[in-house]
């Protein structure tokens with residue numbers, strides 16, 4: 001057995017069944033070994049897509065995603081994928097081939113310092129120097145990627161190491177003295193948290209991506225205490241969006257209710273989130289009256305931006321049940337009366353005085369599926385509309401690039417999700433700009449006949465950029481116009497062998513969406529929508545949560561308490 | 567925004583002496599240096615060498631910043647897989663030393679006499695003698711080496727090199743190599 005075969009064997013021993021990748025010179029021994037391996041390899045058409053697919057495979061299943069790439073350009077193509085996974089704490093293992101050890105450092109053909117390049121965007125990375133180290137490196141990589149705060153790990157293997165005869169053992173034990181994630185919360189801190197929560201009059205819970213692995217604990221905490229629940233973009237699905245206690249998404253494009261709740265609350269239980277600037281807005285105006293209880297497995301996230309009064313380091317699966325145990329129903333009638341008033345006053349709204357708008361297309365998708373499907377998104381206005389109008393009700397089913405905001409993520413993510421959750425319908429909500437960043441993956445989707453409905457809300461614009469130019473750059477629309485040179489997306493799909501439809505009006509949309517969903521095969525729906533729609537509410541970059549512009553979410557009749565301050 | 571700016575703190579910035587115990591792995595220093603740069607910290611001085619435990623090195627960093635920012639830096643360092651232990655000596659009693667070699671011009675016989683006298687006062691050793699220059703070895707805390715440099719200025723400093731500070735906690739209870747208490 002050579003190093004390449006040992007690599008596949010080690011992956012197999014860690015339960016890997018599916019790998020996303022693209023071959024090339026420096027990783028050919030691994031592809032040769034794949035020929036005899038039970039591991040299924042999904043050939044993507046661009047390594048970036050392989051990384052996104054593997055990332056989404058983890059997000060959708062909780063099982064570590066794996067991707068392969070060759071040296072040099074193959075490896076550098078992974079960079080965006082690794083950075084995306086790193087920002088969103090996704091467990092991903094990338095294996096890259098490298099030039100033979102003797103050539104490393106000589107600017108050899110297709111050589112790149114991949115461990116150097118990926119150092120700040122991986123949780124850890126390895127350059128394997130000895131063939132017998134492969135099982136240990138793979139075992140450590142799985143351990144590091146999937147425990148504590150998950151993240152991507154890269155393993156770079158020079159070609160000669162892949163080819164060398166393997167004489168080691170697969171029975172290895174991880175010994176990482178510098179890596180001991182704290183999973184069990186400190187009892188005294190949990191008690192302090194319980195006391196603070198018990199004393200609160202107007203508490204809210206904020207759940208982030210960490211909640212995806214502990215939905216039962218989140219649910220139970222909410223049920224027992226009656227606390228309202230806000231889910232961040234990464235937390236969608238960790239708590240059902242349709243639940244009575246759900247207030248929706250916070251932050252820049254969050255709901256009026258969630259943002260007002262943050263401004264007026266006296267306590268936040270932050271669970272598995274990192275208080276990103278898109279969530280907090282200007283820090284000095286974020287939750288000015290609140291005691292912050294911050295529960296997270298990553299100590300470095302606690303008090304990094306928002307000062308935690310009660311920090312609890314630990315896994316939500318340990319901490320939340322222990323916290324819930326110490327609590328009972330809280331007396332929140334007044335607080336709920338206020339929240340319900342806001343909720344009633346600010347339901348999602350949009351105008352349908354155009355032939356078709358993005359929001360209604362996305363709402364139709366939600367109604368046709370009941371939110372019982374996997375949603376992936378690209379990045380832009382359509383992403384925010386999907387977060388608000390098309391949240392899902394189960395964990396690990398709403399998959400989007402939050403921290404890095406990577407256009408080009410959604411389509412390959414749909415591939416990863418489809419492999420992770422066979423038999424389930426995947427809807428990729430895309431913009432006409434973003435979809436073109438990894439459009440070549442239509443070939444991968446066609447090849448595997450994946451049940452993905454690709455819904456493009458085609459506004460002929462880089463809509464989100466256009467919105468900022470309209471609002472903050474004096475309507476100087478610079479380089480955001482796509483309509484004059486967009487492809488005919490239906491024809492493009494057909495060129496790849498995929499059924500495609502261009503849809504211009506709401507009657508056709510209403511008919512075609514259920515048909516596409518029922519087809520259980522790839523279908524691309526290109527909805528040509530109104531070009532100048534804006535996402536509201538909006539907290540301008542750098543402004544406070546209380547400075548939210550409510551815009552078209554404002555009800556028509558005037559309001560008693562006027563909270564729009566811009 | 568750098569971590570330094572992000573930390574909402576009222577405390578004042580000062581020098582912190584950090585001991586970082588790391589596993590001897592290829593690239594571990596690069597990881598640490600890159601982290602300092604990425605999070606917007608300047609390293610005032612740095613020294614690295616083997617520790618008493620085989621396979622472990624001890625690095626001493628002097629870094630300028632507010633307490634809260636340095637605490638965030640410590641947490642970020644702890645995130646690195648090869649970092650086993652981080653301690654901020656500024657939080658407790660510690661001893662520190664720095665070694666300096668300094669070459670000073672000798673222009674007149676009077677200079678030579680005077681230089682020998684100053685060296686004695688500072689308990690500096692003369693380790694090389696030549697017709698036009700003396701090389702001193704000075705060990706001590708930063709204050710002492712700084713003061714020695716001041717004294718030498720009027721004679722003419724030809725060259726100098728300093729190791730940067732190294733430090734150990736005073737108490738026997740806390741060891742810089744104890745395994746991580748604050749884990750990733």
Ligand SMILES: Cc1ncc(C[n+]2csc(CCOP(=O)(O)OP(=O)(O)O)c2C)c(N)n1
Nearest residue numbers: 380381382405407431432433434462463464
């Ligand atoms: C790779 C990448 N490049 C640039 C951006 C900046 N950006 C954010 S949203 C956006 C427009 C996206 O356009 P589209 O996909 O059509 O979505 P829309 O906003 O129109 O719904 C751009 C360019 C980004 N997020 N990612």
Ligand SMILES: [Mg+2]
Nearest residue numbers: 431432461463
């Ligand atoms: Mg668009």
